[in-house]
Amino acid sequence: MSRPYNFSAGPAALPEAVLEQAREELLDWNGAGASVLELSHRGPEFMRAAEKAEADLRTLLSVPDDYAVLFLQGGATTQQALIPLNFAAAGQPADYVLTGHWGATAIKQAQPCVDARVAADTADGGYRGLPARADWALSEGAAYVHYTANETIHGVEFDHIPEVGEVPLIGDFSSSIASGPLDVSRFGVIYAGAQKNLGPVGLTVVIIRRDLLTRTGQARAPILDYAAHERAGSMLNTPPTLNWYLAGLMFQWMLDEGGVEEFARRSAVKSQMLYAAIDGSGGFYRNTVERSARSRMNVVFSLHDENLDARFLEQARAVGLISLKGHRVLGGMRASIYNAMPVSGAQALAEFMADFQQRNG
Template identity: 45%
Template sequence: MTKRAYNFNAGPAALPLEVLERAQAEFVDFRNTGMSIMEMSHRGAVYESVHNEAQERLLSLLGNPKGYKVLFLQGGASTQFAMLPMNLLKEGQTASYVMTGSWAKKALSEAKLIGETQVAASSEADKYMKLPDVSNLSLLDRTAYVHLTSNETIEGTQFKSFPDTGSVPLIADMSSDIFCKPFDLNQFGMIYAGAQKNLGPSGITVVIAREELVSESPKTIPTMLRYSTHVDNNSLYNTPPSFSVYMVNEVLKWIEEQGGLAGIEQKNMKKAELLYNTIDSSGDFYRGCVDPADRSLMNVTFRLANEDLEKQFIKASEQEGFVGLKGHRSVGGLRASIYNAAPYESVKALTDFMSHFQKTNG
């Protein structure tokens, strides 16, 4: 095999090499069936065992909290932006949103199409380079739910703790930091995540929700957009993205092998500390974008003195085998996405490159 790229893509993103190699080994013949898992019926016992195993592993890594259902859906987190208010925002109620950046704005925009919304807190005045105070949210009467984005992939902010919303369900888009560290699922009515950053390949969206929230959906919305459809059919109402489910299960096995979420957090903190220290010790050659208190473990955003130097950095990094370091087109700059599967060795190689680039261009 040729040398693997230093993959810092924001999503689809790096997958653990061990998982890719396991998948390769059983790609053509899965469990001696003479078929790839992609070829077999989703109604058959072999596939269903993988499907159920993945659901069980998701809850097991969270301590097996009671009263939650795992759903495997399609359409990414972007479909959840609409599906969520369609199912949970009733007439006369208001949905409250915490505004932290690009993905929170998109979630709110979709909810506005469905019903009444409120901005419960916002850091727009700070250009989303820090997080708003959510310790004492002022919610309207008949608030259906509070929605936040746990990690803003584009801006590079991440919540370190979550608000207590009392009897109002707290719902989080965790697409870009799910399972990067331990958290208490019992704080949430629902979490959801596109898998393509920390859980597996693109094509599958994981929803974990309290059963009472998702067991009875309005009959006025399309069948496929009702949570209850997927609850009642164990996410097998239609053909699921079977290979993606299989890969999620393999990634979850790999997380267990790393010591679970506590083990993964230690590895992620070590990577992030190395990279942020390189930025902070550069004497302003590299400048972190986000308030240090709100920096993400997953998406490290930074700038250089000017855009020409940033373009030079990107070109030089690509020549050295680094992939995905260009910032999102909406904000520019530079970004290294160091999700669970990004090895420490890749981050060390990046910091060595950054030090060399500063010496030759500083």
């Protein structure tokens, strides 16, 4: 490992093997005589790569056949705008469960187009846990229920799929997709920006139960219509071929490494290692999220004295641990440990944390 361990929350680290392959092929891809980013998306070379990427993602996530898989642009936030346009009538209620910053973003995107309601919210507690299911106020006639599976800023993760009955459940899985087995059939829609667990920035994966594609929704341009994207094989217009290709390399790598079961195992090991380092520090490091809601992806922590923050970051960098600065909303530190982060990276960070405490405690 010559490069530092990169704990960026996203855009996040990719496996060195994936980057090496991309570098190797950057000027001449598969003998095409051109880079993957210089070829028509409708040419045979790219079409093969695109189809393989979709097939591999379906295998990786065990996506049932009655679900469409779309490769789109615009990030998770754009999907948050398209979801009400596609799946709700104007003024119809839609329920949102807010467990952190990104849930709050999701409802803001929906408000101009539906009667977006907060079904449950942990803002008063500072987004440190999950709202008890019994307290959710679900609406009669709701178009869907939306929640955020993992909150990257607050470090809060659902460890289960919430039960909402017949109403389609929509999950923002941007920061936890492919980190473990998931029963896709429990969802109406799953969406995820790729730049965390799935690899490259500039691509968004949307998985939709096909019957939802027949919903009328609201007046919208064809390019804002999921059914139109599905009919066009995600090539309604020029897709981000370079990003799609990189995601394909990443899907292959994840399958080669053992699939989501293996990443569930690694995620548990990595996150437990870091939470143990925090909890065992006697208050030198702190994480205030309820234990059952702690994220396996984003371990947020603060130092007992914030005057030490700059030194912590500087010394971490010196030993090859980068991008640990917390989000500006919370300050402190954040270690994002997505699929590309090896167990050795979490171990190196835990050891550095102990060492730093010894020298500064």
